[in-house]
Amino acid sequence: MAKTGSNAPIGVFDSGVGGLTVAREIMRQLPEERMVYFGDTARLPYGTKSQNTVIRFSRQIVRFLKTKEVKAIVIACNTATACALEEIQKEQELPVIGVIDAAARVAGDVTENNRIGVVGTTATIGSGMYEKALKQYNEKAQVYGKACPLLVSLAEEGWLHDTITEEVVSRYLKDLQYKSIDTLILGCTHYPLLRSTFRKVAGENVTLVNPAYEVAMELRSLLQERALSCDKDVEQAGKKYEFFVSDAAEKFCELANSILPYDIETVQQINIEDFETEDFREETTCKKM
Ligand code: DGL
Numbered sequence: 001m002a003k004t005g006s007n008a009p010i011g012v013f014d015s016g017v018g019g020l021t022v023a024r025e026i027m028r029q030l031p032e033e034r035m036v037y038f039g040d041t042a043r044l045p046y047g048t049k050s051q052n053t054v055i056r057f058s059r060q061i062v063r064f065l066k067t068k069e070v071k072a073i074v075i076a077c078n079t080a081t082a083c084a085l086e087e088i089q090k091e092q093e094l095p096v097i098g099v100i101d102a103a104a105r106v107a108g109d110v111t112e113n114n115r116i117g118v119v120g121t122t123a124t125i126g127s128g129m130y131e132k133a134l135k136q137y138n139e140k141a142q143v144y145g146k147a148c149p150l151l152v153s154l155a156e157e158g159w160l161h162d163t164i165t166e167e168v169v170s171r172y173l174k175d176l177q178y179k180s181i182d183t184l185i186l187g188c189t190h191y192p193l194l195r196s197t198f199r200k201v202a203g204e205n206v207t208l209v210n211p212a213y214e215v216a217m218e219l220r221s222l223l224q225e226r227a228l229s230c231d232k233d234v235e236q237a238g239k240k241y242e243f244f245v246s247d248a249a250e251k252f253c254e255l256a257n258s259i260l261p262y263d264i265e266t267v268q269q270i271n272i273e274d275f276e277t278e279d280f281r282e283e284t285t286c287k288k289m
Contacts, residue, residue, distance in 0.1 A: 062096075078098075
């Protein structure tokens with residue numbers, strides 16, 4: 001017998017379309033589950049923001065998702081996972097998972113020479129969270145991080161198979177190629193959209209790690225453990241998948257339809273700032289030049 005709430009949706013969020021690479025895997029592996037997706041398109045990119053700001057944005061989104069009565073939350077964004085997962089988990093009773101741990105587990109396992117590259121946003125690479133997680137799964141791992149701040153914009157622009165994107169990826173990967181890595185973590189959920197370009201530039205001998213598959217498996221186990229898996233025999237009320245953004249719904253819809261295995265009918269725009277949790281004002285004294 002499924003517990004009350006087990007037929008509630010799963011909340012998934014990212015700064016934009018990147019988290020759809022995780023959402024589509026959840027749709028594939030857990031086809032009976034409902035989902036509410038939020039893309040913070042008004043405030044993207046997250047990767048150049050401070051940790052405090054990403055925590056504040058994440059709290060607002062969690063608050064919004066809770067109004068949809070989600071039973072679990074997947075932070076389908078490496079930057080928000082690196083900056084805010086710990087805080088959010090401390091504050092929430094409902095299960096919340098991120099994407100870094102799954103990626104580190106896979107990479108730590110598949111590497112043969114223990115030389116692992118990680119590409120991600122400036123905030124993710126700067127946080128050192130990948131290094132920390134990788135050492136837990138493979139203490140011999142040597143980790144080489146590379147921030148690739150231009151790639152999120154190229155992915156959001158839909159330039160997935162473009163010579164300019166290839167040139168940019170080549171430049172970013174140059175440093176890592178000298179490190180003889182055999183494994184490369186795509187440490188931003190936007191990057192699997194550029195997978196073919198990464199494959200071309202990195203070559204066939206480097207294993208590319210996209211944690212979406214493992215994140216969906218982790219979610220399945222978590223739901224089972226907490227007796228929260230959806231009851232297949234119960235008629236589901238409401239829409240199976242709902243999509244919300246903070247801006248540019250039409251553009252999101254267009255891109256989402258090229259990423260997801262089915263066409264989205266509607267995307268609703270909301271004002272995410274309405275979900276502010278506290279009076280948030282910070283004062284910084286500027287250094288004199
Ligand atoms: N998909 C987000 C991530 O995984 C993108 C970050 C951004 O908005 O800069 O980090």
